[in-house]
Amino acid sequence: MKTVETLNEGLKREYSLTITAQDIDARVDEEVKAVAPQVRMPGFRPGKVPPNLVRKMHGEALSADALNKAIDQGVKDLMAEHKLRPALQPAVTLADGYERGKDAEIKVALEVLPDIEAPSIDGLTLERLTVPADDKAVMAKIEEFAAQMKRFEDAPKTKKAATGDQVIIDFAGSVDGVAFDGGTGEDMAVEIGSGQLIPGFEDQLVGVKTGDEKTVKVTFPADYQVETLKGKDAEFAVTVKQVKVPAETKIDDEFAKSLGLESLEKLKELMKDQVEQELNGLTRTYMKRKLLDQLAANHDFDVPPTMVEAEFNQIWQQLEHEASHEEDPEAAKAELERDREEYHAIAVRRVRLGLLLSEIGQAHGVQVSPQEMQRLVMQAAQQYRPEDRQRFVEYVQQDALAAAQLRAPLYEDKVVDFLFEKAEISDREVTREELEAAIEADEDEGEQSPKKAPAKKATAKKADAADSKADKAEAPAKKAPAKKAAAKADEKKADGDKPAAKKAPAKKTATSKE
Incomplete structure (x- = not known):
């Protein structure tokens, strides 16, 4: 193999490698010997097909494999010979016009890591x-935890839902009068003001009572993940089955026991x-x-x-x-x-x-x-x-x-x-x-x-x-917090049976408007 450096500028390096036809052909012979025992051909016993027939039958594929292996080895030898430390994977290209049986001209372009003087770690302060x-911080954390476990209790049927209340609804969505996949559901619990649903949906539930029927009109976000629903106006026929109000959560031994712990003191320890x-x-x-x-x-x-x-x-x-x-x-x-x-x-x-x-x-x-x-x-x-x-x-x-x-x-x-x-x-x-x-x-x-x-x-x-996103179209479209997009590895910090659930490889989240 012949190697010529064609660029050495700053951290950029480029090389031209010539892999001879003889080298490639020798590798083809090795490939033939490796695959011959598995080749089957009428008139020959298994493993007894002559190498020249194996080469004739599979020559093109074997040559391609041999060339790829020769290139891989050539790049490895180049890195070792020149003691190169690539910053990223080198760009390797085969020159146009290559033909079987001829030398292969390879271009390798890369950026190398800089030579860094041995860093001094003395004098760091x-x-x-x-x-x-302290107890104040611990109790604040318990109260935060209790708030996340907010319970709701049934309100009188005449109670009008307000921000912070929970409504249990059945819904059926449509766009231009046509129902869409995932747009219907039953017994969905929605806390008004939680930002659980796409903008405008929860606001229109303020003032509803148990037994009310209401048409909720919303517009799907322009960046909605379901292409057919992006920016579309939609209507949801909503039936309010129950209005619930937040129940008081008293932080005491009984609260701790509801979590499976012996006492409030044990909860404080945790x-x-x-x-x-x-x-x-x-x-x-x-x-x-x-x-x-x-x-x-x-x-x-x-x-x-x-x-x-x-x-x-x-x-x-x-x-x-x-x-x-x-x-x-x-x-x-x-x-x-x-x-x-x-x-x-x-x-x-x-x-x-x-x-x-x-x-x-x-x-x-x-x-x-x-x-x-x-x-x-x-x-x-x-x-x-x-x-x-x-x-x-x-x-x-x-x-x-x-x-x-x-x-x-x-x-x-x-x-x-x-x-x-x-x-x-x-x-x-x-x-x-x-x-x-x-x-x-x-x-x-x-x-x-x-x-x-x-x-x-x-x-x-x-x-x-x-990380990847699911493509299942469902509504009324629960939105995911922007910070939970899988881009945050430094400080990475589900919904059960809600109709807006979608599948994802990492976890189950609701269909978002992101």
């Missing part, structure tokens, strides 16, 4: 802001653990951002443009999604465009920090163990339907890039933990409000988003590659 999990985990998470978030700020301030080097563009596209896609759910989507997107360069700078910073953390981890022997990787894969597989989980596992096992993307967040966290151990840390006790304000201030001043960001702040992590 951090402040750890801590918040005690909630204290949860509060401590939340507060520790906030403390870690603050410390990690301050750590990254120090690393970013002390290191500056060129980063591969393709990695930056991939990161930027991830950020931009999330921001555009969030902007589309603002009150004035067009204005939000216009403001977003004005900050494009700032978001691009964020992408550069994130890629640089990612490479820096990787370099530190490799220099100090930080690793993700096979057991940890297996747990990651199995956790990610749980996002799929049971019948699809094994396929996902096999996909990650066979695709190195998918495995690397899955491993990256855990590896980063392990490097960060290693740096925490090396840093000089001082502690200061603050309130939760002060800690959250410090994190928010850091977001405004740091890399999280430009100060004038029109939409919710984007996160740096990669979205789970396995």
Whole structure:
């Protein structure tokens, strides 16, 4: 194989590889020997078909396989010979006009990772802001939990439904007088004001009473996931079967027992653990951002443009999604465009920090163990339907890039933990409000988003590659919160028998207007 470097500019490299016809033909011979025992042909015993006949029968396919293997090996040899560390998968192309029996000209284009001077980890100083999990915080968490478990009780039949009440309805939807798939249902519980349904639906339930019949007129969102319903005007014939009002939830031993616990004290113990985990998470978030700020301030080097563009596209896609759910989507997107360069700078910073953390981890022997990787894969597989989980596992096992993307967040966290151990840390006790304000201030001043960001702040992590959306058309269309789109790996935080349920590989959610 002949190799010629045709471009060496910054982090960009291009090479021309010549794979000789003799090399390809030798590989074809190897392919023939490998498949001959399985070939069947009339007049010959199994496994006794002459190689020349095997080549004649399957020559084109064998040549293609041989060429692909020769190219793969050639690229591997190129990387080893020139000690190249590709930033992303190299672009490999076969020159036009290739014919069987002739030399193959291959072009390989790639961007390499920069040579990073061994990062110094001496002199790191951090402040750890801590918040005690006191009784007040624990009770606040219990009250929040109780609110999520809100119960409703039957109201008098003359009671007019108000915001915060629950109505049990039967419904039948139609567009232009024609019923559509998934547009009917019975005994659906709707809490007025919860934002459960598409805009305008719940508002029209205010004032209804048990036994009322009402026609609800709504318009499906322009970005609705069912193509045939996007932007369509629809009518729902609604029958109100019951109006319910919130029931008072008293937080006492009986409440704890309703949750299967012995007493309120036992509930407090469990909630204290949860509060401590939340507060520790906030403390870690603050410390990690301050750590990254120090690393970013002390290191500056060129980063591969393709990695930056991939990161930027991830950020931009999330921001555009969030902007589309603002009150004035067009204005939000216009403001977003004005900050494009700032978001691009964020992408550069994130890629640089990612490479820096990787370099530190490799220099100090930080690793993700096979057991940890297996747990990651199995956790990610749980996002799929049971019948699809094994396929996902096999996909990650066979695709190195998918495995690397899955491993990256855990590896980063392990490097960060290693740096925490090396840093000089001082502690200061603050309130939760002060800690959250410090994190928010850091977001405004740091890399999280430009100060004038029109939409919710984007996160740096990669979205789970396995996320996808179901295509089942159903209504009255429960909408999903924008933050739950699978793009948030940093801070990832169902409805039972509702008629708007749709299937998704990760979990069961309601048909959204997103």
